[in-house]
Amino acid sequence: EVQLLESGGGLVQPGGSLRLSCTASGFTFTNYVMAWVRQAPGKGLEWVSAIAETDGRLFYADSVKGRFTISRDNSRNILYLQLNSLKVEDTAVYYCTRRAQGWGFFDSWGQGTLVTVSS
Amino acid sequence: EIVLTQSPATLSLSPGERATLSCRASQSLGNYLAWYQQKPGQAPRLFIYDASNRATGIPARFSGSGSGTDFTLTISSLEPEDFAVYYCQQRRDWPLTFGGGTKVEI
Numbered sequence: 001e002v003q004l005l006e007s008g009g010g011l012v013q014p015g016g017s018l019r020l021s022c023t024a025s026g027f028t029f030t031n032y033v034m035a036w037v038r039q040a041p042g043k044g045l046e047w048v049s050a051i052a053e054t055d056g057r058l059f060y061a062d063s064v065k066g067r068f069t070i071s072r073d074n075s076r077n078i079l080y081l082q083l084n085s086l087k088v089e090d091t092a093v094y095y096c097t098r099r100a101q102g103w104g105f106f107d108s109w110g111q112g113t114l115v116t117v118s119s
Numbered sequence: 120e121i122v123l124t125q126s127p128a129t130l131s132l133s134p135g136e137r138a139t140l141s142c143r144a145s146q147s148l149g150n151y152l153a154w155y156q157q158k159p160g161q162a163p164r165l166f167i168y169d170a171s172n173r174a175t176g177i178p179a180r181f182s183g184s185g186s187g188t189d190f191t192l193t194i195s196s197l198e199p200e201d202f203a204v205y206y207c208q209q210r211r212d213w214p215l216t217f218g219g220g221t222k223v224e225i
Contacts, residue, residue: 044206044217045155045163045208045220046217047208047214047217061214062214095162095163100168104168104210105165105169105208106155106163106165107174109162109163109164111162112162
């Protein structure tokens with residue numbers, strides 16, 4: 001069974017930093033593109049970032065480019081998202097997702113971790 | 120950026136009725152469109168991919184159609200568990216984008 005378990009969310013002040021983690025199990029991690037999708041309270045879904053399986057290609061939404069960094073540890077099956085220079089508008093539930101093989105859609109989702117940016 | 124516009128924002132129906140949800144893209148997607156269902160307090164779940172393919176475990180009452188810029192999700196006969204928010208999403212180009220969602224309510 002595919003499982004994606006996020007951790008690392010919490011309350012942080014504007015300008016602060018946080019690192020989110022997603023531990024994957026139940027599938028061959030190195031065979032899949034992984035991504036983060038967020039959802040502000042009461043709002044819709046927003047893709048944040050994606051990372052290729054093994055070749056290091058990275059992709060970011062303009063809203064987070066230069067502030068967030070996605071990475072993965074393929075030896076430990078963990079996906080990360082480093083959040084720097086946080087803004088109030090970054091407040092959201094952050095979901096770890098797996099893209100179906102062949103750069104497909106998000107076929108598996110974690111339960112999400114809440115990041116709250118507030119003073 | 121490809122903009123996805125979903126309509127209507129809210130669909131008020133009763134169990135047993137047919138639901139038709141629309142997603143329009145600002146440029147051609149081919150068939151690179153998916154539909155997700157999200158219930159309160161839960162993560163989204165992939166329902167339809169590549170415009171018309173049901174994901175694993177999705178009942179046959181759900182069907183997707185369309186190509187290019189106009190897509191439709193149809194629920195042939197609503198069950199109580201189908202009342203939720205549905206999002207469309209494109210993978211034709213970066214950045215990946217979602218529509219604003221359609222809430223199907225009783």
